[in-house]
Amino acid sequence: MAATQQTVDAVREVETYKHGWETDIESDMAPKGLSEDIVRFISAKKEEPEWMLEWRLKAYRYWLTLADQEPDWAKLNYPKIDYQDSYYYAAPKLGDGPKSLDEVDPKLRETYDKLGIPLLEQEMLAGVAVDAVFDSVSVATTYKKKLSELGVIFCPMSEAIKEHPELVQKYLGSVVPYSDNFFATLNCAVFTDGSFVYIPKGLRCPMELSTYFRINEKNTGQFERTLIIAEEGSYVSYLEGCTAPQRDENQLHAAVVELVILDDAEIKYSTVQNWYPGDEDGKGGIYNFVTKRAACRGKNSKVMWTQVETGSAVTWKYPSCILQGDNSSGEFYSVAITNNRQQADTGTKMIHLGKNTRSKIIAKGISAGKSNSTYRGLVRMQPKADGSRNFTQCDSLLIGDQCGAHTVPYIESRNPTAQTEHEATTSKISDEQMFYCQQRGLNAEEAVSLIVNGFCKEVLQTLPMEFAVEAQKLVGISLEGSVG
Amino acid sequence: MPLIEIKNLHVSVQGKEILKGIDLNMNGGEVHAIMGPNGTGKSTLSYVLAGREGYEITEGSVLFDGVDLLKMEADERARAGLFLAFQYPMEIPGVATATFLKTALNAKRRAQGQDEIDAMEFLNLIKAKTAELEIPYEMIKRPLNVGFSGGEKKRAEVLQMSLLEPRVAILDETDSGLDIDALKVVSRGVNSLRSEARAFLIITHYQRLLTYIVPDFVHVLVGGRIVESGDKSLAELLEAEGYARFEENEAA
Ligand SMILES: Nc1ncnc2c1ncn2[C@@H]1O[C@H](COP(=O)(O)OP(=O)(O)OP(=O)(O)O)[C@@H](O)[C@H]1O
Ligand SMILES: [Mg+2]
Numbered sequence: 001m002a003a004t005q006q007t008v009d010a011v012r013e014v015e016t017y018k019h020g021w022e023t024d025i026e027s028d029m030a031p032k033g034l035s036e037d038i039v040r041f042i043s044a045k046k047e048e049p050e051w052m053l054e055w056r057l058k059a060y061r062y063w064l065t066l067a068d069q070e071p072d073w074a075k076l077n078y079p080k081i082d083y084q085d086s087y088y089y090a091a092p093k094l095g096d097g098p099k100s101l102d103e104v105d106p107k108l109r110e111t112y113d114k115l116g117i118p119l120l121e122q123e124m125l126a127g128v129a130v131d132a133v134f135d136s137v138s139v140a141t142t143y144k145k146k147l148s149e150l151g152v153i154f155c156p157m158s159e160a161i162k163e164h165p166e167l168v169q170k171y172l173g174s175v176v177p178y179s180d181n182f183f184a185t186l187n188c189a190v191f192t193d194g195s196f197v198y199i200p201k202g203l204r205c206p207m208e209l210s211t212y213f214r215i216n217e218k219n220t221g222q223f224e225r226t227l228i229i230a231e232e233g234s235y236v237s238y239l240e241g242c243t244a245p246q247r248d249e250n251q252l253h254a255a256v257v258e259l260v261i262l263d264d265a266e267i268k269y270s271t272v273q274n275w276y277p278g279d280e281d282g283k284g285g286i287y288n289f290v291t292k293r294a295a296c297r298g299k300n301s302k303v304m305w306t307q308v309e310t311g312s313a314v315t316w317k318y319p320s321c322i323l324q325g326d327n328s329s330g331e332f333y334s335v336a337i338t339n340n341r342q343q344a345d346t347g348t349k350m351i352h353l354g355k356n357t358r359s360k361i362i363a364k365g366i367s368a369g370k371s372n373s374t375y376r377g378l379v380r381m382q383p384k385a386d387g388s389r390n391f392t393q394c395d396s397l398l399i400g401d402q403c404g405a406h407t408v409p410y411i412e413s414r415n416p417t418a419q420t421e422h423e424a425t426t427s428k429i430s431d432e433q434m435f436y437c438q439q440r441g442l443n444a445e446e447a448v449s450l451i452v453n454g455f456c457k458e459v460l461q462t463l464p465m466e467f468a469v470e471a472q473k474l475v476g477i478s479l480e481g482s483v484g
Numbered sequence: 485m486p487l488i489e490i491k492n493l494h495v496s497v498q499g500k501e502i503l504k505g506i507d508l509n510m511n512g513g514e515v516h517a518i519m520g521p522n523g524t525g526k527s528t529l530s531y532v533l534a535g536r537e538g539y540e541i542t543e544g545s546v547l548f549d550g551v552d553l554l555k556m557e558a559d560e561r562a563r564a565g566l567f568l569a570f571q572y573p574m575e576i577p578g579v580a581t582a583t584f585l586k587t588a589l590n591a592k593r594r595a596q597g598q599d600e601i602d603a604m605e606f607l608n609l610i611k612a613k614t615a616e617l618e619i620p621y622e623m624i625k626r627p628l629n630v631g632f633s634g635g636e637k638k639r640a641e642v643l644q645m646s647l648l649e650p651r652v653a654i655l656d657e658t659d660s661g662l663d664i665d666a667l668k669v670v671s672r673g674v675n676s677l678r679s680e681a682r683a684f685l686i687i688t689h690y691q692r693l694l695t696y697i698v699p700d701f702v703h704v705l706v707g708g709r710i711v712e713s714g715d716k717s718l719a720e721l722l723e724a725e726g727y728a729r730f731e732e733n734e735a736a
Contacts, residue, residue, distance in 0.1 A: 435536050436574035440584070440644065441562040441591035450587055454578025454627065 033084040036060060039189050042089050046158045046192075049165060059178040059188030070182045071316070074345035075374045075406060078287060078314050081252060088190045088223070143207065153198035154209055157225050160196035167198060171229055175258035175295045175322070183254040183289040183316075191225035191256070199234040199265075208464055210239040224255040230265035232298065237268040239467055253312075254289045263298030263325065270463050272471050274311035274478070280369075282341025285313025292319035296328035296357075304331040305348070306462045308471045310478035313342060318376065320349035323357035323388075333459040334363045335471075337452075337478050338371030338403070347377035347408075352385035352418065361392040364456045367403035368482035374406040381418035388418040396426040397455050399448065399482050434483070444483045449476030485550050486511050487683045488533075488652055493544035495525075495532050502528045504708035505544070510652070510683040517686045517694055517719060520705035521727045526687045527571055529705070530654045533685075534568040535561045548652065563595035565651035569641035569658045571687075573629050581624040581640065582610060585647055592648060613646050616676070618669050634661030642673050649677070654685045659693040671696030691723035706730040 031038075039060045043053040070081075147154050153164060161168050178188040199205050230236055240257075253275065259267050269292075278285025288311075294303040305319040321330025332348040350359035365373040379390045396405035407424050429451050437447035453460065453472050460468050460475075486509040495503040502525045510516055518526055532539050533546065535558030546553040553561060576584060590600045601609075614621050619639055629637050638658050645653055655674070659667055674684070674697050686697060694702070694716060702718040703710045704727070711730045712718065 430574075431537070433574050433576060435534075435558060436570065437576070438557070438559040439534050439536075439562050439568050439570075440588035440648070441559055441595070442587060443559045443591070446587065446591065447559075450579055450584070451576060454576055457578035 032086065034060075034086070034088055034190065038088050042190060042192060045089060046161070048158075048161055051165075051169065052161055055173070055178065056189050059185050060190075062179055063182070063185040063189055066182050066185060074316055074376070075372065075408075076314050076316060076343050076345050078343075081287065083186075086252060089192060147205075147207075150203060150206070151200035152203065152205060153196065155196055157191070157194040157196045157227065160227075164196070164198070167229065168196070168227070171258070171260050172225075172227055173258075175260060175293050176256050176291050181291060184256050184291040187223050187225060187254045187256045187291070191223040194225035194255070194257075195228075195238075195240075196226070197228040197236065197238060199228075199230045199236045201231040202233045203231075204234065205236040208237045208239055222253045224253075224257075226255070226257040227260075228258070228267055228269070229260045230262060230267050230301075232262045233264045234262075235266045235268075237464060238270070239464065240269065240271045252287050252289070255291070257290070257292040257319075259292075259294035259303060261294060261296050261298060261301040261303055261328075264300045265298060266302040266304075267294065268304045269294070269306070269319075270467060271305075271307045271309075272463075272467060272474065273307065273309045273315075274474060276313075277311050277340065277342050277478075278313040280340045280481070282313065285342070286311065287314045288312035288317065289314075290317040292317065293322065294320065294330065295322045295324060296330060297324050299325040299327055299354075301325050301328045302330075304333070304462065306333040306459065307335070307346075308456075308460070308463070308474065309334070309336040309344060309346060310474055312344075315342075315344040315346055317344075317346045318348055320351065321359060322351045322353065323359065323385075324353045325357075326354040327356045327358075328354055329358040329360075331360045332362070333462045334361075334375075335366070335456045335459045335475070336364070336373055336375075337366045337475065338368070338373045339479055339482050340369040340371060342369075342371045344372070345374040345376055347375045349378040350380070350390055352379075352381045352388040352390070352415075355384065355386045355388070357385055357388040359388075359390045361390070361394075362458055363392075363394045364459055365394070365396045365405050365407075366399065366452055366455065366479070367396070367405045368399035368479055370402045372404040372406075374408060376408045376410075378410040378412070379420050380411075381413040381415045381420070383414045385415050386417050388415070390418075390420040392420070392422045394422075394424045395455070396424075397452065398426065398428045399452075399479065445476065445480055448479050448483050452476075452479060486547075487549055488553075488685075489545075489547040490533075491545045491547075493529075493532070493546060494542045495528060496540045496542055497528065497538065501542070502708055503532070506705075506708075506710060508703065508710065510685065512651075512683055513678070513680040514701065515678065515684040515686060515697060515699045517688060517699040517702045518705050518710075519688060519702065519719060519722055521731070524705050525708045526705055527656055530568055530571075530656045530685070530687060533561075533654060534558060534566060559591075563592050567645050567648055567650035567653045569638075569645055569653070569655040571656040571660075573637045573641055575630045576628040577630050579628055581626060581628045584628045585610065585624070585644060588644065589647055609647070613643055617643055617646065617673050618666075619643055635663060635666050638662055639666065639670060642670050646673055646677060651681060652683050652685070653677070654687070656687045657689065658686075659688055659690060667693065668696060691719045694719045704730060 039056050043056055176184050178185055197209060228238060261267050275286040275288060296303055303321055307319060309315055319332060323330050330350055336344045336346050338344050347363060348361055361377055363375045365375055367373040375394045381388055392409060394407045398405055405426060409422055411420050413420060433451055434447050437450060453475050456475060460471055463471055488510040490506050490508040493503055493506040494501060506529060520526055541554060586606055593600060610624060614624060617639055629640060632640060638661055641658060662670060699716055702714055702716060704712045706727060
């Protein structure tokens with residue numbers, strides 16, 4: 001602890017010097033750059049136990065050895081990231097950010113309005129410093145109370161580290177180890193928060209768990225860490241992200257999500273990602289490098305990933321399923337929309353280990369403007385995966401003639417009784433379809449939105465109701481300006 | 485003022501002149517039929533009126549309720565009350581017919597400054613309309629036109645027309661592909677929409693339709709021109725004699 005205290009003091013000194021005034025310990029920001037001291041600083045800020053700090057440091061030291069191993073195999077083009085030119089800890093102070101919605105970028109507000117997001121929620125999303133009597137606080141508390149009565153743990157990761165160390169120690173890094181890949185390793189070292197969910201044996205969680213109700217997460221940093229554990233025979237549906245663009249000065253997001261699913265349990269994980277995509281010319285925007293993985297450890301366990309990816313300048317994301325338990329199954333439903341100069345390289349990995357495991361991949365890529373979208377997927381049948389099956393369908397839809405769509409499926413079978421099936425299509429929105437819709441009174445943007453929503457239907461209908469409605473609107477909004 | 489006033493309309497497609505000077509006025513309450521051999525420009529005329537791209541208007545004008553129609557975008561024309569029942573309706577995969585109908589209806593309502601239709605109200609409306617056109621309710625849950633039979637597609641077009649209540653409706657061979665019973669049902673649907681405020685332009689090859697939907701005027705379109713106009717008896721004459729005498733004139 002002495003060492004950490006030293007770091008905190010050192011940081012305070014640096015800050016004092018830099019700005020010429022004393023940094024208030026409650027409204028803190030670590031100096032730019034990444035070092036062991038910064039890792040210690042974050043851990044200290046979070047009042048973490050020693051074991052957590054050790055884990056972070058182990059990851060950090062390992063990350064240093066990966067310096068030249070930043071993944072470059074994806075079909076993505078972006079300037080080299082200077083990891084020393086970023087802030088790794090910036091807890092927002094109360095009263096920071098806009099005082100009211102009037103101070104929020106009108107363009108952003110326009111989008112909120114189009115999405116039909118209620119005013120109070122808009123305030124939260126825009127980071128407006130909200131009052132303590134804000135409605136959601138009590139809502140969140142009510143939910144929390146009800147959930148804890150059922151034995152569900154749903155809290156920020158930082159809280160779980162302190163309150164439920166035995167669970168965190170048992171499962172954190174058990175699906176995505178600290179040495180997994182460049183970005184995941186970085187996340188282990190510097191993650192600031194995220195969600196922790198534990199569903200006890202036999203419980204069907206009676207409500208969808210959404211980050212909306214996690215008010216303390218409204219300003220989660222760019223390195224999120226989420227861990228969900230579904231005990232035997234349990235079920236939970238988790239909704240992540242929000243459908244409104246969250247602006248962020250920082251460019252890099254590197255999140256890690258781990259799901260652990262035991263016998264007969266099921267997790268449904270839905271994401272709608274709409275980070276700032278940059279402007280029409282590709283200036284600005286988020287680099288979204290995410291590692292998401294589900295371990296279907298138990299027999300008959302099941303995971304379903306649904307993702308609607310419309311934001312970010314660059315997306316690098318492959319939610320995966322390790323189908324270890326016999327008869328376990330993994331499903332991946334994805335919509336990835338790129339417009340203007342956006343780039344997305346996304347897909348999934350289905351690793352079949354157990355007998356009679358099943359996987360299904362439905363990926364819909366929509367490219368418009370000068371954007372590029374790649375589906376990259378791996379289906380691997382291991383020697384013991386007798387009688388396992390995979391079905392993959394990848395459909396690409398092109399809008400205009402300056403965009404690109406690519407499909408890169410890898411299929412590896414080491415078991416002759418396992419079967420894989422792959423279908424792929426590429427199509428364009430035809431002028432005839434557009435004219436037909438316009439003849440019925442839809443303007444060009446409404447027509448594109450309708451046609452694209454039809455194209456994505458199979459994926460969108462896997463989303464929980466309220467989410468699906470917002471996602472549908474988002475599909476239209478993210479393609480604005482792509483025609484006419 | 486006529487609802488539609490077409491004057492000396494010349495249209496070319498890829499440098500080839502298809503319409504060679506069309507003059508046609510339609511008033512509210514009137515039903516006009518256009519008949520003519522294959523490839524003479526009937527669909528071209530309907531597309532040009534509806535605002536499809538790819539046609540070069542080299543001469544002439546079209547006024548819709550006194551406004552220059554040719555300056556309007558296709559969707560503006562539609563919202564202003566111009567409807568085209570397509571000869572070949574498009575498939576829209578993944579979009580339920582009901583969703584499509586609702587989207588179209590709301591686009592029109594918004595243009596008229598009305599609120600979007602309430603879910604319950606829409607349901608009742610759609611139930612009434614499908615019953616009237618003897619369309620199985622199940623069909624409107626299916627993606628629009630995807631896997632619909634030829635006749636089902638045509639009925640779906642009439643359903644859309646009936647819902648959108650246009651001021652000018654152009655029906656391009658809506659009767660082709662319909663069986664005898666369907667023809668009657670569809671005709672009934674069209675007739676129920678006939679009103680003083682509305683004009684119909686009905687393109688057909690068969691006189692039979694015109695025994696159900698009795699036109700006020702019949703025009704013969706040959707070689708890109710209206711070569712003769714008359715009342716419903718002209719259709720009977722054409723049925724008996726074909727287009728030979730007009731085509732001779734054309735060649736001369
Ligand atoms: N995009 C196009 N490119 C070239 N020619 C075209 C195009 N569109 C129409 N045409 C030609 O214009 C002429 C008129 O076509 P149109 O579809 O208007 O005929 P129609 O009278 O509706 O015929 P039908 O009774 O067979 O439906 C035809 O010779 C057709 O081949
Ligand atoms: Mg035709």
